[in-house]
Amino acid sequence: MKSLLAFVVALLSGILFGAGFFLSGMADPAKVIGFLDLTGLFDGRWDPSLMLVMAGALAVYLPGFHFLVKPRLAAQAAPLAAQSYHLPRRTRIDRRLLSGSALFGLGWGIAGICPGPALANLGSGSLSVLLFVAAMLVGIKTGCALKPREATPESVQAN
Structure with missing residues (x-):
């Protein structure tokens, strides 16, 4: 339910x-x-x-x-x-948070669009929005690949 x-x-x-x-x-x-x-x-x-x-x-x-x-x-x-x-498990302001925020803000400032509106604007059929979303997905995938693995409750229990 x-x-x-x-x-x-x-x-x-x-x-x-x-x-x-x-x-x-x-x-x-x-x-x-x-x-x-x-x-x-x-x-x-x-x-x-x-x-x-x-x-x-x-x-x-x-x-x-x-x-x-x-x-x-x-x-x-x-x-x-x-x-x-x-x-969030992490509450510290660190280099990773600051650099990620700066990159997000840079992309938002250049394009004037952030992820929520980009997904919402996909329905417009705009090629620039489609390219933005594709580039955003590449950025997300790259960020995930570069991100150090964090312990999850499941992995902590398994050790």
């Missing part, structure tokens, strides 16, 4: 996210570049709307996390629609 609930929650979340994404204009690379182009601050071309979309997302997320998720984590209770929470 939990797997069906997880499927429905994922489906509804994806629909909600996608609809909000397109309604807010965030699927448009020009809108994203308008936000990232800080030189526009000086001549009135800067577009702060991405910041408003992020603020809206945080306004919904933070109370939900604080009042629903955090108490369940403290009580070591499972999520309502999954077997366990998928939280």
